[in-house]
Amino acid sequence: MSPERIAQFLERFPRVRDLAAEQRAEQAREDEEWAAKQREWQEAVERAKAEGKPAPRPLKREESRVYHYHGPTFGVEREELLDVCRWLRDNPEFDMSYLSFVSAIDWRDRFEVVYHLRSPARRHSVVLKVPVPRDDPRVPSVTGLWRGAEWHEREAYDLLGIVFEGHPDLRRILMSADWKGHPLRKDYVYEDPQWLVEVASQRQREIAATGEDWEGRGSRS
Amino acid sequence: MALRTEELMLNMGPQHPSTHGVLRLVVTLDGENIIEVQPDIGYLHSSVEKMMEHRTYFQNVSLTDRGMDYLIALQNEEVYCLAVERLAGIEVPERARYIRVVMNELQRIASHLVWLGTWGIDLGATTVFLWCFREREMIMDLFEQVTGGRLHHAYYRIGGVYADLPEGWAEQCQRFVDYFLPRVDEYDALLTANPIFLARTRGVGVISRRDAIAMGASGPVARASGIALDVRKEEPYEVYDRMQFDVPVQSEGDCFARYRVRLEEMRQSARIIRQALRGLPPGEIRTRVPMTMKAPRGEVYVRTESARGDLGIFLVSDGGETPYRVKIRAPSFSNLYALTEMMKGWKVADVIAILGSIDIVLSDVDR
Incomplete structure (x- = not known):
């Protein structure tokens, strides 16, 4: 645009809010801070040279915290x-x-x-x-x-x-209708779906009642 | 005395050969006429977006092959790598960009061949299936020599491609293109004038230009409705801006128009491959990127033109070693939604023809 x-x-x-413009401003501020630090360091180096002291450690720019937008983005x-x-x-x-x-x-x-x-x-x-x-x-x-x-x-x-x-038909589309929770949330913890748990416990009760082995392979001795 | 009528609900799928995967269509019928079609999706949902959040940028490349559209694995890798490269500001060497273009277009031809063959079978034309898969096998062989895989390649890397083309491959590919172009004319001759094929496709499943845009259709489905859009022209990525090709557009918006568009696209892809092979520069194929790369904080949305349409990835990074959030904008997802409009008012026998004509892949719809 x-x-x-x-x-x-x-x-x-x-x-x-024009987020891309805010990003540019933030980037400029960070660049300015870095430039100021560098100037300070340069002065310290020259002072140390004049006084015959060892030079201060070279500066390392820390990772940028600016959030980048590629293209027009608005809040x-x-x-x-x-x-x-x-x-x-x-x-x-x-x-x-x-x-x-x-x-x-x-x-x-x-x-x-x-x-x-x-x-x-x-x-x-x-x-x-x-x-x-x-x-x-x-x-x-x-x-x-x-x-x-x-x-x-x-x-x-x-x-x-x-x-x-105002959505005409807001219901689950990818997960099954009885699913609990929303998987892409960061605090989502996977749990076996309830119907699966019920099927498995029903099967276990049957096994316990008949004494039949798992998968129905003969009786349990 | 008036006859009593009632609506009939018909379930197609999820296990049905003509749904090209696990898709359930709930069709509401009045006699033979379709009142409404509700696709029920999610049977192939693998939550690849969530999986990507737990793997490093490098590991995710091979995940895109499987979790997204399995028929166009290389184009999935393309869009993912492009997104990471744009976010992290990584330059890709010229040679790798040309190789990617060749591979993308071969993949497009292979995908269209699968579509044409299987759609032919849907409509009762078995020969075209055999012919298409004969040519597709040659593309698979070409892929195998370069990538080592036939379907899942894991060939693109962030910053380039994994390996250079083997010796003599470019000539072999050139020979394939020379062989392939007359074959497209053969499919054309086999189907375009075939009265049975015409009766089942011409004028069937029409979607207007207006509806196609409003419902988010893209790719050949949109182009068959007169929307002359192609991301390769609109926002050229890799070296598509140096390639000469036409974007086929039809205005009818029916199944036949979608067929014509894809047939012409195969010819145009062959044309691009020829130019890319001719222009293939020597040099590096990969920029050195550390295996444990971190992308800077930020977000990017990258669009590419896949065989099915507008394939995009919205990638969010919080500065860590894994993506924070990946949103895959799957073209089949929106195209399948447009199906609900296309189907209205047609006969139950047309369901298969219309569904086949939009070329969905369920792992792309469900991700």
Whole structure:
């Protein structure tokens, strides 16, 4: 997306955060801090040289903590999500008629629901990220805007437990209907599904009752 | 006296030869007419996205072969490696990029051949199956010489490819392309004018351009509905921007149009292979990347054009040795959703023809 379009978008929705711009600013701040440290070190080296002392240890830049975005990425509040999406879809300047996917990231303290929108005609794309609290993972459904979101939202509900309000048929899609928990959450612990446990204990009771060996191979002596 | 009628629910699958894997279709019928089709998926769900979170960036390459679409293993490796490379800022040597293009396109031809052959069988044409698998076997042999595997290759590496092409392979591949192009004309002659084939495919399972976009269809399914989109042209990766090829587009949106698009794609892939082999530069095939690499904190979404459509990976890194979150945007998943629209109003006998025409692979749908 061109900078002019991004500016136009941000002007229309002032509450939307431009995450890529925030990343650039953060990177610049980190670079500046590093440059200041280097200058300080250089001065220390020169002082030590003048005083005839051993030079201080060379500096090692620590790993960057900046979170990188590749491409235009925006943080949207969930109250505003539907308005933003409708505007991006219907505004001919943006024309985001194609929804690539809906998914979510579990950041342990919060979820981030991710939307990737694309415009086949204008050939640009955008990522929208909606932070939602862990104890209340609800977002409005975008199935009214893009029909294709239906299965993607069901998948995000199934695997991460995000509740899409207004979805016509929100139920599990990949896991079986009686599955407990949401597997892609970071705190998910695998447990054998309940029906499997029941089948196995029923079988064990039968074996105990008949004295039959496991797999039915003759009686237990 | 009016006859009493009632709706009939028909379960197709999950174990049915024509569903090309474990897929269950719940078909609601009014006599012979389809009112609604609800695909029930998840039988092949392996949670590869979760598995990737527990393996290092290098180990995940071989996981993409198995956990994602098993018919286009190399294209899965391609999209995964591209994502990691873009996230970590790794440059891939020129030669490796050309080799990848050759391999991707061979894989596309192989995948389309499986599709055409099995769809032919679905529609009662056995010959085309035998012919397609004859040519596919040659591609498998070509793969085996380079990668050592036929289906699961684990050939791409982050930063390049695992091994260089064996001596004489490029000439052999060139000979295969020369042999293959007339064969495509033969499939064309065998099917395109065949009245039975036409009766079962032309005008059947139509999806409009508007619906195809709204439902997220991509790849040959979208292109058969008049959407001239191809990631290789739109956002060229590797060296596709240096290749000359056309994107076949049809406007009818029926099964026949999808067949025409894929047939033409095979010709175009052969054309790309020829150019890539001619332009193959000498040099390194792999950038040195430490086995225990760490990607910087951040996220990236990479799209590629796989044999089935818009295959993407959304990769999130928290700076550790394993990906923090991997989201695989599977083209078959969205294309299968579009099936619910295509099927409406057709006869129960068309279910097989329409389902076959969208070319789904269930391990891609379920991941």
